[in-house]
Amino acid sequence: MNMEARPVRTAADEAFIKAFAEVGADLPGSANVKAQRAAAFGRFEACGLPTRRVEQWKYTDLRQFLREARPLAAPPGAVERQRANDAGRAFAAIKPRRLVFVDGTFVAEQSDLTKLDDGLTITSLADALAAGDAEVVKRISDSNVSQGDIAYALNTAFMAGGVVIAVEAGKHIARPIHLVFANCAEKPASIFVRSQVSLGAGARLTLLESHEAFGAEEYHVNSAINVDLGEDAELDHVKLGSDAAAAIHVSTTGAVLAAGARLRDFALTSGGAMVRNQLFVTCNGTGAIVDLRGANLLKNRQHADTTLVLDHASPGCQSRELYKSVLDDTARAVFQGKIMVRRKAQKTDARMMSQALLLSETAETDNKPELEIFADDVQCGHGTTCGALDEKMKFYLMARGIPADEAEALLIKAFLGEVIDGISSEGVRVALSAIVDATMDARGH
């Protein structure tokens, strides 16, 4: 008799089950939404948090990292809201439209919802779910995005805060939108946020996102964004992960691109004990262009995992991935990149690269590229490098009077420069460089 292996439930699994039983019915959403929540939670309940035995989580055993499930975040009080005023300063010079989330709750009063650009609508996710907005509901459990991923299923079950951003066809939104996530609660909490961004044909938007802490450090964030790009639409998405040193952060971006659409995604991770950025991108129309980049600046025992699934489902699409990690102490960076080229996706041009700079003998990087190609006329490649700082270059800089730590910082910034230089907005580039500089300066002390 075959017995299905069923993992033993952990304390964290049990806590999520208890929480869903208690509050599941009160989470926002129409009957249809509630049904989707229940179905998603059922998938979680069947297998629990993913362990290293689940191939997609091989190098990031979420069960090990998340031994304890924090209680769901309470609505923020005056103190928490006050603290959130300091959040998202890194992008202040760009003067983006700030949408503020305190412990996952969208706080309209602290957000800038005045004088919305022509063709731009912003709705609270809770309101959209409660109203049963058909477009919103449709995207919740998009199978393109989830691929059966349990962290994403957990997000679907518990999502509460978030926004729905829509840009009408042909509208170029000049002012970037900044999703400011401020984790301010005194007690460690679990925060589930979900946003949706849809751009009509030819529309353009820059979406910034930052995650910071001003309260307890041992919180857990599970964040997801669904992106839907119409024909020739363009989205720039820049995510700044500056979570507290003890935080666990799992983020899912699911994007579907129509013909000629462009997605440029960048993530800079320097905070958090464990950060997983997973991206599921589908090129659903001819000639879509995808550019995914990221940089990890890690030290101590930090662990950052970037997992990509890029589905070339249409002909003539182009994708580029470039991820770089700078790892000190016993930090670890994981890169898993899967490129799928469907049978009809001829003339696909896909290139993926991950690089790591190891600053200590005990740092680690794991790379797992995967190519699944079913078309015969494609260009598809991947590469990975891993190495220490170049001692000859360091000596050259020192021979000109530059002290060792400054020489190292220059070389590290140079290593990361290639990723940041590719960002189209100068203001964003400057902001990110400043963060890298600050992180480097902090390293020396």
Place this chain on the structure above:
Amino acid sequence: MTPLLQIKNLQAEIAGKKILHGVNLDIGKGEVHAIMGPNGSGKSTLSYVLAGKPDYDVTGGEVLLDGANILDMAADERAAAGLFLAFQYPLEIPGVTTMTFLRAALNAQRKKRGEPELSSPEILRRVRTEAEKLGIDPEMLRRPVNVGFSGGEKKRAETLQMSLLEPRVCVLDETDSGLDIDALKVVADGVNRLRSPDRSMIVITHYQRLLDYIVPDVVHVFSKGHIVRTGGKELALELEANGYAEYVEEAA
């Protein structure tokens, strides 16, 4: 008068292999000394050991710059103390623009010497002035350090650095290698402009050719890790005519 640079019985090895077998050399202020010798004689090692490259182990001797033993200093401290090595093969540093590099070097040295740092516009002004003298295209300053530079451009860039940093002792390691005759003249002119009563130079080369343009006060023959003969500038011509065979055997 005490020599500006004194090398006393300097011995050094790399990976357990002894390269420098007791080098003795005194260089007075304002003097230019040429060091000539065959391949593998240890000339470049001497330049690296003076500059503080960590691959080499100094096993004996002293190097005094104005009386202070620089062997106790890290490479950056030696640079701030006034030592400059013009590399035979300048390193390419992708991702660091030449201007950023020059600014960092100039201000790091000033800071170490307790001098006020220079503003970016002031540095830019100085860099442009020196670059123009060396026929360096200002566009080059925006490019990453030495990346994609021709052999001539690299040596010009080294000379530019030297002009800006105003060292007290310049060590030129095979500055003529990789240069055509026009580039050699430009670089030599740049070096000659830096000659002054307060600045000393060590010019390392295989060939007499460079010494037609940078005329030395003293010429040393280097073989098997130490100096085997010292003479005036006419010694270079003699070497050019007779080669190094005599010294290689003599030292052996």
